[in-house]
Amino acid sequence: MSGFNKVVDSYDEALVGLKDNMTIIAGGFGLCGIPEGSIAQIKKMGTTGLTIVSNNCGVDGFGLGILLEDKQVKKMVSSYVGENALFEQQLLAGELEVELTPQGTLAEKMRAGGAGLPAFYTATGYGTPVGEGKEVREFNGRQYIMEESIVGDFAVVKGWKADRYGNVIYRNTAQNFNPMAATAGKITVVEVEEIVEPGELDPNHIHTPGIYVDRIIQGTFEKRIEQRTVRTA
Amino acid sequence: MSGFNKVVDSYDEALVGLKDNMTIIAGGFGLCGIPEGSIAQIKKMGTTGLTIVSNNCGVDGFGLGILLEDKQVKKMVSSYVGENALFEQQLLAGELEVELTPQGTLAEKMRAGGAGLPAFYTATGYGTPVGEGKEVREFNGRQYIMEESIVGDFAVVKGWKADRYGNVIYRNTAQNFNPMAATAGKITVVEVEEIVEPGELDPNHIHTPGIYVDRIIQGTFEKRIEQRTVRTA
């Protein structure tokens, strides 16, 4: 039977159920390892009022940046934003809210959300604006703040290869936030470069076990490079 | 230079610095994926007053069970113990203390210890003897208890293959608690079946990055099976 065949054939199908005002967790670091197809589909759907949890917000005209064009994003939860003019403009106009979150705390919030842990303590951000209003607690003579985990209505993830069971592997630093995002969506959509035959992926080396994944789609990717730095051979 | 050559040639060298009353975090589940060589070395050294954090305590005459023979263990932090008569005897005689910890909480305590997170909240154990005396807190209408992380003076780990940089991969379900244990030791000792050439392990599929590992040793392993269940072909 088809119980474990998670492959869908179109992004329409992959994002079925996405509605206004939902929270989306997105993988990617800068423009590396971003779910290009799902982002394009969200733009196409025109869904608005979105809260997007992602380390960055793309650039003008690419990545999550394209969701700003029609003001689909209500709030970004990110560690670093503002690589694009439109973001800055909407932020200053009060049309866009941003919750700046330290990068490691952001990664851990996603992981904890997927792992059923509602909160954790970290020294990161203690004594800074990030710690304001958060519970402070001492362990072994050091001060820590409590951070709550994040769960999304959807998670949109970019993998390298997957099988129809939803087992996924990532390639190089395109891994980044993707594995945690994959665990933290009520519905997790993974787009990959290649869908491989069952059994082809080594069970010992699967980055995201299929249990976290609801829908798999094979896509094509531009993979734009933000800072092309080279040396002469 | 030898900055990243973590290979040592003897278990004497691998466990240098281990002293009475230290805390040791050990990988393994039952007798699967246990650091046989390090355990034998600890027995040989005769170190006493040890607190050992490990899911189980071996069996009579094998695994961590051999450290009971000369009463080297003061306390076990485990989810399931008592597979051996000596353990029961010492427990009832008050010579051995045991802190029973739910398996998932134990795994997470090790991970959090290695990851610099002093505590986390979990629903596991709420309303049970495990939750007694622990802080209870409500998130989204559900009750959770606070659990503190664990760090060891030593971590003893069993891997499959490693390179001299300390990068480790595990084989099948011998992985279990080993990757978390590896992160949570001030000194982490990993024994493996094979030391491979630098570059042989795929950087994308390393289970334990070398940064967590202090000493690597190639060992030989009995790999005793606790419950040999077979079917007829």
Next chain:
Amino acid sequence: MALTREQLAMRVSRELQDGYYVNLGIGIPTLVANYVPEGMDVMFQSENGLLGMGQFPTEDEVDADMINAGKQTVTTVTGASIFSSAESFAMIRGGHVDLTVLGAFEVDVNGNIASWMIPKKLIKGMGGAMDLVAGADNIIVTMMHASKHGDSKLLPECSLPLTGAGCIKKVVTDLAYVEIGEGKFWLKERAPGVSVDEIVEKTAGELVVPDVVPEMEF
């Protein structure tokens, strides 16, 4: 007639659905794997770090590095993945496992379960049971309805130390299938040939009995 162990497993197996990820506890729950309905695909999770557990190995396939949470040698199925204990319990605690089946000493009308500790007996530990009951939305407890002496194990309040609080909604016993809600047991089905009177007699906690109690069919 009270259900046999096999019938208990068969009844539980009717709760399976195609595409379910399932964690089976030690004992009767393990037998559920033998009764997956024809043409249905489920994947078994073993909390020591294996998703996609297969049958026991042949002599040739036995591998000391491939065991389940009961420490038995096992195999994997196509599509399996193997991971750390932290990842395994992230799945469990995070509610990603669709169905958990486990045994118990007692359950009560508030969905509490006691399954790991009998005071004054040697306490071996809870293993992964507390994580499993805390993490799963969908748990089926399989147990005997009463002790050999006739003492009910479906109680107004558990007498033994708990494994989890308020987490059990479905119980399959050798006598009946019972649901838990609103601080009561709700009788849903009875074992073939078992009278409602016997079930009522052996249920110490408040039991709601409908006019008609269908008999399980095997």
Next chain:
Amino acid sequence: MALTREQLAMRVSRELQDGYYVNLGIGIPTLVANYVPEGMDVMFQSENGLLGMGQFPTEDEVDADMINAGKQTVTTVTGASIFSSAESFAMIRGGHVDLTVLGAFEVDVNGNIASWMIPKKLIKGMGGAMDLVAGADNIIVTMMHASKHGDSKLLPECSLPLTGAGCIKKVVTDLAYVEIGEGKFWLKERAPGVSVDEIVEKTAGELVVPDVVPEMEF
């Protein structure tokens, strides 16, 4: 003469030790990679999930899936490992990185650092900087000693919102190498040709000056 950017990096590089895992921030810290002493082996960690970062790729090697935390294309060295952001910050937060080098707007006598936010200017975010300063025992801040207008950046108390509290012990500026302890700055070295008087003048926080302040040699 105040140190050049390259000299700042060279001075910092003297804190490297064989076998160190090092995280270098964006800007001057990045240059430290160019001055690893001959015969010494260090591994660079990039917080987007790479341990063992190598040099920039040749045109042929450029790979969109292989970048550093500055979003630059990079390569890996032998012995590298690649992992998730959660694992990367487990390393950082857990204190497994031996040395972290980063820039700052201000530091103060209590080891506070401000490096990410200037009120009323556009705030882009802290990225991984707060995790890095909270996780590392051994941090070197590289920065200008004073602004172009001569305003000291080594203060009695940071005026800008903090990146981390009480976490900085070593500062290399264009004028001096200063340690922080007991609520004071301790002058340890001066840049070649820079007078102690100039350093004193440009240090707003309490500065302890020893009888002899050795000059850095390059």
